[in-house]
Amino acid sequence: MKKWFVPGILTACCLLAILLVFFSLREDEPSGGSHEAAPSATAGEGAATVDAEAATAIYKANCISCHGDQLQGGMGPALTQVGAEMSQDDIHKQIANGGGGMPAFKGRLSDEEINTVAVWLASKK
Numbered sequence: 140m141k142k143w144f145v146p147g148i149l150t151a152c153c154l155l156a157i158l159l160v161f162f163s164l165r166e167d168e169p170s171g172g173s174h175e176a177a178p179s180a181t182a183g184e185g186a187a188t189v190d191a192e193a194a195t196a197i198y199k200a201n202c203i204s205c206h207g208d209q210l211q212g213g214m215g216p217a218l219t220q221v222g223a224e225m226s227q228d229d230i231h232k233q234i235a236n237g238g239g240g241m242p243a244f245k246g247r248l249s250d251e252e253i254n255t256v257a258v259w260l261a262s263k264k
């Protein structure tokens with residue numbers, strides 16, 4: 140075992156932990172200085188902001204196989220402009236209940252996660 144290995148890993152872990160804390164603090168920050176980074180959704184419940192990072196993570200884990208890595212569609216329809224055709228509410232219902240060949244995500248994703256994705260998709264127009 141090389142001498143630097145254990146201290147190296149420890150340092151890397153510490154740095155990672157600091158970064159994680161830093162980023163989660165920044166996300167929790169009330170719309171203080173950072174709202175230029177998160178465009179707010181135009182439709183729907185007014186104050187809902189698009190958390191594109193969280194939404195893409197959920198999308199990648201659950202939706203990419205049918206809707207494609209660029210929302211271009213595949214087995215399911217393209218979602219690139221879904222916000223122009225469906226309200227945030229409709230999108231939420233489609234994800235929660237599925238239908239037309241799409242599985243329901245109600246039990247698999249929390250309501251909050253579905254909402255995060257719905258707000259994000261509703262901004263695609």
Ligand code: HEC
Nearest residue numbers: 201202205214215216230233234238239240241242244256
């Ligand atoms: C097993 C494949 C599959 C998966 C996984 C899947 N979908 Fe779908 N999705 C479909 C199909 C098929 C339709 C078309 C349903 C219809 O025409 O009624 C659809 C429709 C939709 C629609 C409505 C689009 C429109 O124009 O009618 C939305 C929004 C949507 N999916 C979002 C998602 C999201 C978000 C996820 C991940 C949480 C997801 N889908 C996962 C297959 C899938």
